[in-house]
Amino acid sequence: MYIESCEILTHEAITKTVYRIVVSSERLARECYPGQFLHVKVREAIDPLLRRPLSVHRVIPKKNTIELLYRVVGHGTRLMSGLKSGELLNVMGPLGNGFDLETPFDHAVIVAGGMGGAPVFFLIDTLLDMGKQVTLIWGVGDGKEIFGIETFKARGVDVQIATEDGTVGKKGLVTDLLIPFLAKEKNNSTLCGFVCGPECMLSSVQKLAGKTSFPWQASLEERMACGIGVCRGCGVQLRNADMKMVCDDGPVFNLKEIYFEA
Amino acid sequence: MYIESCEILTHEAITKTVYRIVVSSERLARECYPGQFLHVKVREAIDPLLRRPLSVHRVIPKKNTIELLYRVVGHGTRLMSGLKSGELLNVMGPLGNGFDLETPFDHAVIVAGGMGGAPVFFLIDTLLDMGKQVTLIWGVGDGKEIFGIETFKARGVDVQIATEDGTVGKKGLVTDLLIPFLAKEKNNSTLCGFVCGPECMLSSVQKLAGKTSFPWQASLEERMACGIGVCRGCGVQLRNADMKMVCDDGPVFNLKEIYFEA
Amino acid sequence: MKPDLSVIIGSLNLKNPVMTASGTFGYGLEYADYFDPAMLGGIITKTVTLEPRAGNRMPRIAETPAGMLNSIGLANVGVESFLESKLPELENLKTAVIANIAGNTVEEYCLLLQKIANHPRVDAIEVNVSCPNVEQGGLAFGADASVIEEIMHCMRPETDKPLIVKLTPNVTDIQSIAAAAESAGADALSLINTVLGMGVDIQTRKPLLARITGGLSGPAIKPIALAKVYQAAQAVSIPIIGLGGIMTGEDAVEFLIAGASAVQVGTLNFIQPDGALQVISGIEKYCIDHGIERIQDLVGTLAEA
Amino acid sequence: MKPDLSVIIGSLNLKNPVMTASGTFGYGLEYADYFDPAMLGGIITKTVTLEPRAGNRMPRIAETPAGMLNSIGLANVGVESFLESKLPELENLKTAVIANIAGNTVEEYCLLLQKIANHPRVDAIEVNVSCPNVEQGGLAFGADASVIEEIMHCMRPETDKPLIVKLTPNVTDIQSIAAAAESAGADALSLINTVLGMGVDIQTRKPLLARITGGLSGPAIKPIALAKVYQAAQAVSIPIIGLGGIMTGEDAVEFLIAGASAVQVGTLNFIQPDGALQVISGIEKYCIDHGIERIQDLVGTLAEA
Ligand SMILES: Cc1cc2nc3c(=O)[nH]c(=O)nc-3n(C[C@H](O)[C@H](O)[C@H](O)COP(=O)(O)OP(=O)(O)OC[C@H]3O[C@@H](n4cnc5c(N)ncnc54)[C@H](O)[C@@H]3O)c2cc1C
Numbered sequence A, B: 001m002y003i004e005s006c007e008i009l010t011h012e013a014i015t016k017t018v019y020r021i022v023v024s025s026e027r028l029a030r031e032c033y034p035g036q037f038l039h040v041k042v043r044e045a046i047d048p049l050l051r052r053p054l055s056v057h058r059v060i061p062k063k064n065t066i067e068l069l070y071r072v073v074g075h076g077t078r079l080m081s082g083l084k085s086g087e088l089l090n091v092m093g094p095l096g097n098g099f100d101l102e103t104p105f106d107h108a109v110i111v112a113g114g115m116g117g118a119p120v121f122f123l124i125d126t127l128l129d130m131g132k133q134v135t136l137i138w139g140v141g142d143g144k145e146i147f148g149i150e151t152f153k154a155r156g157v158d159v160q161i162a163t164e165d166g167t168v169g170k171k172g173l174v175t176d177l178l179i180p181f182l183a184k185e186k187n188n189s190t191l192c193g194f195v196c197g198p199e200c201m202l203s204s205v206q207k208l209a210g211k212t213s214f215p216w217q218a219s220l221e222e223r224m225a226c227g228i229g230v231c232r233g234c235g236v237q238l239r240n241a242d243m244k245m246v247c248d249d250g251p252v253f254n255l256k257e258i259y260f261e262a
Numbered sequence C, D: 001m002k003p004d005l006s007v008i009i010g011s012l013n014l015k016n017p018v019m020t021a022s023g024t025f026g027y028g029l030e031y032a033d034y035f036d037p038a039m040l041g042g043i044i045t046k047t048v049t050l051e052p053r054a055g056n057r058m059p060r061i062a063e064t065p066a067g068m069l070n071s072i073g074l075a076n077v078g079v080e081s082f083l084e085s086k087l088p089e090l091e092n093l094k095t096a097v098i099a100n101i102a103g104n105t106v107e108e109y110c111l112l113l114q115k116i117a118n119h120p121r122v123d124a125i126e127v128n129v130s131c132p133n134v135e136q137g138g139l140a141f142g143a144d145a146s147v148i149e150e151i152m153h154c155m156r157p158e159t160d161k162p163l164i165v166k167l168t169p170n171v172t173d174i175q176s177i178a179a180a181a182e183s184a185g186a187d188a189l190s191l192i193n194t195v196l197g198m199g200v201d202i203q204t205r206k207p208l209l210a211r212i213t214g215g216l217s218g219p220a221i222k223p224i225a226l227a228k229v230y231q232a233a234q235a236v237s238i239p240i241i242g243l244g245g246i247m248t249g250e251d252a253v254e255f256l257i258a259g260a261s262a263v264q265v266g267t268l269n270f271i272q273p274d275g276a277l278q279v280i281s282g283i284e285k286y287c288i289d290h291g292i293e294r295i296q297d298l299v300g301t302l303a304e305a
């Protein structure tokens, strides 16, 4: 939990709206673990005022680099996309409680939707290093947003892709791939599920997960101010009526405990 | 009176706090005349919100370039100093009524203080082209801010410098040079006085000018919003109790008519 | 398909919902070099008073974070000169002209109305009871529902043209004031006028404005304006014209959804002389992208969160 | 020479004039990883209520131009847990701890005060009568001078510790409210709490906050806060603690010159966790550069323009 101005090493567009930014930080490369996020000040200015939370997309410890993968959706990310290598990126972090990888399991099934793909790369790298078996079910709207999967395949990951435009993998949603997977595996107690994506996807996966006998971890998003549990802005409602803070108690929660309105 | 996004050709520091920015605009090069100003949006953002008025420092018609000379004094000029060549500078202009050079005179005495030097270069270039005799009395705090005077001297301008730090020319204020000049010339009706600088200097020169028999034109500064006479924000009080707008009625006024509080 | 952007405010038909705010667009033609003002939904002229006014002492503008302060103090040519030299210039301008007036007393409001209401080029009257920068009347009037009622009772019988009351946000309870203006006969409300603010030059320890406090405008006040518009819209059934910090078509759409039937742009004009046009085209684009055929279908459609 | 930054608020001695604002600094130790909170002039803890509160529905924060909206709704652990688990953690913290309280009724304020006033770690009490995000009490209390008087009359006899009343800017006349709080026994005033604001998501047409309106904070409101501080300072002789949009030492100096004896920083903490320290060093630098030996010599020294 520190603030650091990290040098931007590279910054490239993956698609028209998705960018990858690589920054240098020995400390972050050492401290981050999968599922955590950085709280980014996109520029030194009072507008945009607040920091932007972005998941740690990848860590390359040997190079002391941290990667973020983000989509331009509004004012802050649009400005961020204009940053040049050599400039500094001011970040707070690592923040939040990432995925629990201590829990006993052999096989990880990872369901990612849209920009939910961002934290998944770091997660998979770590799981493979731990010797776990990995199935990745990744769904996006536009097939161009699928990248990097050949390397995962080469390392033994079972990669299943769904795209809404049908240009890569199956035409459809992640649930179209998850349903057949779970039909076989739902009572396999050596599994652990991981899910990252928009709320509507989390909520559909929750319904499916409810019928499985293994645990599920979900990474949530909520608007944030402080990023460390102080402002009480980023609450998530649990089914037991408790309210937790996404930034501080999460962003990773037990999927089955989350209360979704829809 | 248009808005234009002009390409920045060069941008260089003259001293630690004074910058010269050269932009390209065929239209501005054609339309600007000495004493007018541009209203500059230093960046596309809501902060800083307002445009910044900057005098046309120089025009090179053959190159279709316009130069601005500015000092970093606050938020807007600080951000402006970070602009790079190749970027665009959004300007409104040319605005305001510049110097009246139609009025009959043979010899111009130009008194400039601090950043009041900015518009003077364009004025001198124009006067020399018109075949007028020119005396420039230029005072600054820091001798490093004196530049470009050799060219003027070579073209026959009588250049007299006062610096508060004494590093160039006479140690002192412009009035220390103006007083001896006026001792000789105050009843020379072929003269016309021009004065640009901070209010305290204008006010001292006004006192001296009151004893001369020739006319004086002064370029004023006042905080501006619209720059075109609409917001009524940039008033200047005249001795006859009239209020005029610096942006629209000026920025050049008859020095003797201005009412100074101090 | 082009959406229908037209708006009805009382008996006034506007071709689109974007007007330029009083005090930020002169007497209507000052920006004509930058664009044709006939493209606007309407023009609201600078507040005129019975006598010409030079306004307050300098400095009377200053910049603040994402905003600006002004204490102009209703500098204007006076109603006579307005009638004789300003309005006639607008004779052939094909857009609504709304004259904005302010008096020092209730009687002055009436007198001003009598002088301008019958002028053929005055399509509606905006009653400024909310200027924070004058000694008499101004904000103090606008904060007092009973004074607004008095002014309206005195003006209402004098004209059938739309009377738009411009309210100040500097009050505890905008709803009771809005309701008072409505029941006293206002055809529409416009809000907000500027928010009371101040700044200090720490080098000289002088206030940024000679008058110390002034009116804050610009993007900084947009959330405040939206809240006031929303609250007023819950309290009255007459149309509301929303303003305060509008810089883009998107900003304007926020006001429409919150309950405004039309909008005004103020400070934007100073920064981007043709900004009002960009607001119009931004609204139009939003309607096209969202399949909205008539802008009026958007008004007050705030969904539940 | 180091300037003397110490400040006296009633019987409270602060080592410097910079405190962290209620609701933006947790219960005092949340930012301890970023800097030592003992370096602050004081800490104002999150508003506590009689019962624990989860707060309002999500979303309850949003960004606006140079500002942010919140409708947290006083989410807090409740006074019992505050006394049992939060205050004891601050036992050895070498800075002033000011507990902020809010009740739904006048009686609740009293009850809360009785519970906390004798706790040795409570150095002063800030009375929040200005939260815009609750159904009962809150802003409605703070806008009513007589309710503030009632609350003060009930609390004042219970303690000798400084009672600081935190006022809302959402009122027509801050001066009468400030004066009422003073005459009812307040030792100091803090202002401003957030300004009522709102935003709309034009894609979904939903309000940015589930509760529709919320409180605006951050740089956008600085000019409004300065005006309120200045006006209140003209109306009372007790010390004023100024806040609203302070991001730098320079901003803080503006408040001091306008009449505040001390300041608080709120939203800044979220953006720059050690921002409060930078505000302190900025003030110190200003004093050195301007030859000010005691910070108190700066308070209320607004010059004529
Ligand atoms: C823990 C966490 C991790 C995230 N990781 C990633 C990531 O790796 N890649 C990625 O592309 N996006 C990620 N997001 C979403 C990302 O934070 C938003 O897309 C971003 O803040 C949008 O900012 P903006 O200024 O472009 O959008 P605007 O809409 O202009 O932002 C306005 C405000 O809303 C907030 N906001 C808008 N969308 C979101 C959102 N989805 N979640 C949270 N706050 C939001 C902004 O932070 C800002 O405060 C993550 C969000 C969280 C909470």
Ligand SMILES: Cc1cc2nc3c(=O)[nH]c(=O)nc-3n(C[C@H](O)[C@H](O)[C@H](O)COP(=O)(O)OP(=O)(O)OC[C@H]3O[C@@H](n4cnc5c(N)ncnc54)[C@H](O)[C@@H]3O)c2cc1C
Binding pocket: B037, B048, B050, B051, B052, B053, B054, B055, B056, B057, B069, B070, B071, B072, B073, B074, B075, B076, B077, B078, B115, B118, B119, B220, B221, B222, B223, B224, B246, B251, C062, C063
């Ligand atoms: C007609 C005219 C011509 C000018 N020409 C030049 C020039 O050629 N070179 C140059 O260096 N400066 C010139 N100035 C002054 C220049 O406009 C200011 O230095 C500049 O606006 C400061 O902006 P800032 O954001 O850095 O300062 P800040 O102090 O942060 O600005 C705050 C606000 O005050 C205004 N302001 C501050 N100082 C002045 C000032 N002296 N005059 C007018 N407004 C001010 C700003 O425009 C802004 O609105 C001119 C001013 C005028 C009116």
Ligand SMILES: Cc1cc2nc3c(=O)[nH]c(=O)nc-3n(C[C@H](O)[C@H](O)[C@H](O)COP(=O)(O)O)c2cc1C
Binding pocket: B225, B231, B232, B233, C021, C022, C023, C024, C046, C047, C070, C072, C074, C100, C128, C131, C166, C192, C193, C194, C216, C217, C218, C219, C221, C243, C244, C245, C246, C264, C265, C266, C267, C268
């Ligand atoms: C320089 C200036 C002058 C103004 N003069 C007037 C005026 O004469 N009459 C009036 O009703 N409002 C006046 N206003 C207020 C605006 O019409 C508008 O209500 C306010 O600026 C908020 O809108 P904005 O944020 O879009 O500027 C003035 C505002 C500014 C900035």
Ligand SMILES: Cc1cc2nc3c(=O)[nH]c(=O)nc-3n(C[C@H](O)[C@H](O)[C@H](O)COP(=O)(O)O)c2cc1C
Binding pocket: A225, A231, A233, D021, D022, D023, D024, D046, D047, D070, D072, D074, D100, D128, D131, D166, D192, D193, D194, D216, D217, D218, D219, D221, D243, D244, D245, D246, D264, D265, D266, D267, D268
């Ligand atoms: C997220 C958030 C929560 C807040 N909670 C409280 C609170 O519990 N009690 C209170 O008195 N003020 C609360 N405030 C108001 C602040 O203390 C402060 O008055 C306001 O934010 C203005 O200061 P700023 O602009 O420096 O943030 C809160 C403000 C924010 C932004």
Ligand code: FES
Binding pocket: A223, A224, A225, A226, A227, A228, A229, A230, A231, A232, A233, A234, A235, A245, A246, A247, A248
């Ligand atoms: S962002 Fe402040 S509590 Fe989570």
Ligand code: FES
Binding pocket: B223, B224, B225, B226, B227, B228, B229, B230, B231, B232, B233, B234, B235, B245, B246, B247, B248
């Ligand atoms: S800057 Fe608006 S009138 Fe001069």
